[in-house]
Amino acid sequence: MFQYILKRVLIFIPTLFIISLVIYALSVFAPGDPVKNMMAATSGSESLSDMKAGEEEYLKMRKKLNLDLPVFYFTLASKAESDTLYRIPKKGHRETLARFCATYGDWGKTEKYYNSLKDFKTAVYSVEPDSTNRRSLIKIKESVGDLFNRYEDGKITKAFEKIGERVERNAALDSLVSGKFQTMSAAYSSMRDEPNNMNRYIPTIHWYGTNNRYHKWITKFLVFDFGISYQDKQPIASKIGQNIFWTMLISFFSILLTYIFAVPLGVYSAVKKGTLGDSIISTILFILYSLPNFWIATLLIFFLCNPEYLQLFPTFGVGGEAVEGKNWFQALGIRIHHLILPLFCWTYGSLAFLSRQMRGGMLGVLRQDYIRTARAKGLSDRKVIWKHAFRNSLLPVITLFGNVFPLMISGSVVIEVIFSIPGMGKMLIDGMTFQDFPVVFTIVMMVAVLTMIGYLVVDILYAMVDPRISYNKK
Numbered sequence: 001m002f003q004y005i006l007k008r009v010l011i012f013i014p015t016l017f018i019i020s021l022v023i024y025a026l027s028v029f030a031p032g033d034p035v036k037n038m039m040a041a042t043s044g045s046e047s048l049s050d051m052k053a054g055e056e057e058y059l060k061m062r063k064k065l066n067l068d069l070p071v072f073y074f075t076l077a078s079k080a081e082s083d084t085l086y087r088i089p090k091k092g093h094r095e096t097l098a099r100f101c102a103t104y105g106d107w108g109k110t111e112k113y114y115n116s117l118k119d120f121k122t123a124v125y126s127v128e129p130d131s132t133n134r135r136s137l138i139k140i141k142e143s144v145g146d147l148f149n150r151y152e153d154g155k156i157t158k159a160f161e162k163i164g165e166r167v168e169r170n171a172a173l174d175s176l177v178s179g180k181f182q183t184m185s186a187a188y189s190s191m192r193d194e195p196n197n198m199n200r201y202i203p204t205i206h207w208y209g210t211n212n213r214y215h216k217w218i219t220k221f222l223v224f225d226f227g228i229s230y231q232d233k234q235p236i237a238s239k240i241g242q243n244i245f246w247t248m249l250i251s252f253f254s255i256l257l258t259y260i261f262a263v264p265l266g267v268y269s270a271v272k273k274g275t276l277g278d279s280i281i282s283t284i285l286f287i288l289y290s291l292p293n294f295w296i297a298t299l300l301i302f303f304l305c306n307p308e309y310l311q312l313f314p315t316f317g318v319g320g321e322a323v324e325g326k327n328w329f330q331a332l333g334i335r336i337h338h339l340i341l342p343l344f345c346w347t348y349g350s351l352a353f354l355s356r357q358m359r360g361g362m363l364g365v366l367r368q369d370y371i372r373t374a375r376a377k378g379l380s381d382r383k384v385i386w387k388h389a390f391r392n393s394l395l396p397v398i399t400l401f402g403n404v405f406p407l408m409i410s411g412s413v414v415i416e417v418i419f420s421i422p423g424m425g426k427m428l429i430d431g432m433t434f435q436d437f438p439v440v441f442t443i444v445m446m447v448a449v450l451t452m453i454g455y456l457v458v459d460i461l462y463a464m465v466d467p468r469i470s471y472n473k474k
Helices: 002-028 034-038 048-064 091-104 107-126 134-147 153-169 171-193 197-201 213-222 236-271 276-290 293-304 328-366 369-376 381-392 395-401 404-410 413-418 424-433 437-465
Strands: 074-078 203-207
Touching (some): 002 437, 034 048, 091 107, 107 134, 107 171, 236 276, 236 328, 236 381, 236 404, 236 424, 276 328, 328 395, 328 413, 424 437
16 A cells, blocks of 8 residues: 555656646736736836836846746747847737747847837937927837837838838937937848748757746745735735635535535435435435525525525625624634535535435445345344445545545635635635736646545545455555
8 A cells, every 4th residue: 555655646746747837838828917917007107217117117026026037947949039038028028029030030130129129219218208299209109119019010110100200290309219210120121121031940949947937936836935926916825824714614514514414315315215205305405406506605695694585694704804802702603604604505516416426326335245145144224234335335425535625725616706705716716807827826736736635545545445445466
């Protein structure tokens, strides 16, 4: 058994590596710019100092998130693409430059155009706005901002024409920025008109070593450093610490109640197959299993939490403010009062499903020859059922137990949202809503780890319940 467990644990390593790669790839290709989302909007600033302050803040935040590092240990690219493209701060700019490299095949000319575009932007923002140039400056700044994200030749050419017209209309503006504009236009023309197509077809491997974003992320994850949230800039570990308690608490009692009621009901239905009691239990369980928990939760809130009907329970939350100033016994009563409805909605579906699985497993065992032999030997029904049949019918139920572990983290998303319970499920939904990808991927990674642990526990329980199952080599 020890060798088997050790072997399974060793298999966890490549499995976790593959899962982490998939999760990490999703985070890399996720839409949006996390740094921009975390910063206050500065697009309305008109002065050069404001622009530089915004860029400096952007670079600091980018470094804090390790976004200034290469994506992986290596990249496979064409010779046209630079091995330092990751150093370009803004995501949209990097994507545009990568498209230029793929189209024209010359990183040197692409970089020259990009630098001339930045120089022109600096020159434009250096101009002091007044009544004669304010309108033109605003339009030019908008066009320059668009150019950083444009890679289509037609749109770029059209933007150049508009900028050139506005610069020429204002003599003072023309004298300040026309030189930078001509340099930028010439750099773009050189990149476009003199492509190096051969570089596009020569594959190249760029090696970066361990100083990359994936290595930083996975090594920190292993020591429970999950980074910071994009939404509120708080450490994700502390947010999980605040939310995991309620999810695990409700999950524990839900699992406990499910097995306490489901197993005896399943055994009773199997032993009393075809009787009125079996029919009543089966009908009730089928009804419970077919009712969506979000619909039942909504109905319970409407009828049992509504002053117009029966206001027997609080509408939402876990009684955070209500327990202030109360002793522990009173606080416990308030907490229980808040959690009765969520616990019911969390439990009844699992109870119905598990009891049906227990009934099916028990029926299969009761048909076996050794059960008939036990009855023929004169053993009481109680001993036949609980000593001989029950243990061998637990395998399907144990299999379902493997899914319990990930639920201890992910929780019941719908129930936590409907009842506003500050648990992991609600945290996951909030992360997806606000594109807080570090939170989402941390929870997904934790669920993956617990899923593998759950399956290992199930295999161990198999051997404990059924002596015929052995993982030792003979």
